[in-house]
Amino acid sequence: MKYEAVIGLEVHAQLQTNTKIFCGCETAFGEEANTRTCPVCIGMPGVLPVLNRKAIEYIIKTGLATNCRINAYSRFARKNYFYPDLPKGYQISQYELPVCEHGFVEIVVDGAVKRIGLTRIHLEEDAGKNLHTSESGASLVDLNRAGTPLMEIVSEPDIRTPDEAAEYLKKVRSILRYIEVSDADMEKGNFRCDINVSLRPVGAKEFGTRAEVKNVNSFKFVQKALEYEIKRQAQVLDEGGKVIQETRLFDSNKGVTFSMRSKEEAHDYRYFPEPDLVPVATAEEVIENIRKTIPELPDAKRERFVREHGLPEYDADMLTQSRAMAAYFEETVKLAGQPKVVSNWMMGELWRLLNADNKEIENSPVKPERLAGMIRLIDAGTISTKIAKTVFDEMYKSGKDAETVVKEQGLTQVSDTGAIEQIISDVVKANPGQHADYKAGKEKLFGFFVGQVMKASKGKANPEMVNELLKKKLSE
Amino acid sequence: MKITKKEVEHVAKLGRLELSDQETDKLTSQLSNILTYVEKLNELDTKSIEPTAHILDIKNVMRDDVAMPSLPQEKALANAPDKAAGHYKVPKIIE
Secondary structure (H helix, E strand, C coil), X not given: CCEEEEEEEXXXXXXXXXXXXXXXXXXXXXXXXXCCCCCCCCCCCCCCCCEEHHHHHHHHHHHHHCCCEECCEECCEXXXXXXXXXXXXXXXXXXXXXXXXEEEEEEEXXXXXXXXXXXXXXXXXXXXXXXXXXXXXXXXXXXXXXXXXEEEEEECCCECCHHHHHHHHHHHHHHHHHCCCCCCCCCCXXXXXXXXXXXXXXXXXXXXXXXXXXXXXXXXXXXXXXXXXXHHHHHHHHCCCCCCCCEEEEECCCCEEEECHHHCCCCCCCCEECCCXXXXXXXXXXXXXXXXXXXXXXXXXXXXXXXXXXXXXXXXXXXXXXXXXXXXXXXXXXXXXXXXXXXXXXXXXXXXXXXXXXXXXXXXXXXXXXXXXXXXXXXXXXXXXXXXHHHHHHHHHHCCCHHHHHHHHCCXXXXXXXXXXXXXXXXXXXCHXXXXXXXXXXXXXXXXXXXXXXXXXXXXXXXXXHHHHHHHHHCC | XXXXXXXXXXHHHHCCCCCCHHHHHHHXXXXXXXXXXXXXXXXXCCCCCCCCXXXXXXXXXXXXXXXXXXXXXXXXXXXXXXXECCEEEEECCCC
């Protein structure tokens, strides 16, 4: 049977506050174990949590950037379960009355815009970290991370394919970075994803039974885990079986999901209102002030790049994935014009070199004014586009500007008619056979002659002039 | 409201409480009595009353995002029954 997947994602994003959500301990990554804790975050009796104002600001900012309704009244709840990394025996989270509800983000699939609904965004505290040592019979616990502020962003089951899931995650990450509430760094575990997926026969309205895949930590793994789950569930259904509602884990080495049997016992979190924290009531005025701090978001920027710079959707989408990238593009265009040319250089040579070095565009050795300078040299006919690639590589390696590189390496384009005619004459003389064949009608050989001339000029001859002068000479 | 023995066993398990058969029986009847007593509240008409989010009429108690000193590692671990290499040491978590 043909099935359709119904996918919903839960993203946990760490907020980039200086301190934890309910105490003054610094949020730290890679510090010595258990050196960033206090009586509040290790759950000593008699302590009281106090909410970090910045965490509320950041989640409201996120809600506004994702078209959510900001609830005027919000409160916290206790989620009860036992695990060694959870010192209090409960996690402070939100259940009823989360801070944000009913939003959406837009993704581009196959050139069309699709809206993915957001059910809610709520605040909660992170747990500590368990280390499983080789020593048998013991695990070690580090509570530095306990109490770090997290936002849980829950999507509606609007996603249908692994590709859409990846696009959705990219968009959410991009928005969080634009509004500077989370670095969304997956490697550090600051952006984690739980997947809910079920299948139903194409055309059916009812949802099937879903499986949950917990804690998938890269976009690629989310796609792989989904591809596997869709195949697995389809097979179960085709064989007349039933999908079991359960929690599974993804094994990235084997590319498979497997049942998390140890947690098979049904979840019963017994949520109840957190008595240690008072409700949050956000005034309209406060929300409006936060709204003013939101910069132009990726979707608006993408639309503007298409409209103002005449870029294709694809280019505009790629260039607006980060604010730094978009700023680099606009700065270069301001100096050199020609948006599509700038886009080509950025998405071609620049990305290739940055990726090879694992560098962010902020740290590019070639700054916008340098790239603009090189494009101006191409415009002026000083260098050809082909030579420009060599020049760009050298600019990237040495940090010098285009003019210096061209001068030092003698890469100036030869646009002198006499000089080019001389090279052409030599090349034609050296290949009398090909010349005769060409004249006899083998016009394909024109490319051969162009190649020989460019080679003889070390790539420096002006290609347009070579074409023109060569045609003249060969027909003599 | 009656509570079943099975429900008491379930709640005990969630709370990691080990109960003897006698204790379970006793608690089943006691909890049933408590729930029946509390059930009286259902007789009140609360249609026009906003759900209570907190018993105190205060809101928006927050702190600025400013770092305060944390405990030194020895102090944080001082009450731990077992420790190793600057960590709390716990029975192995079955994965």
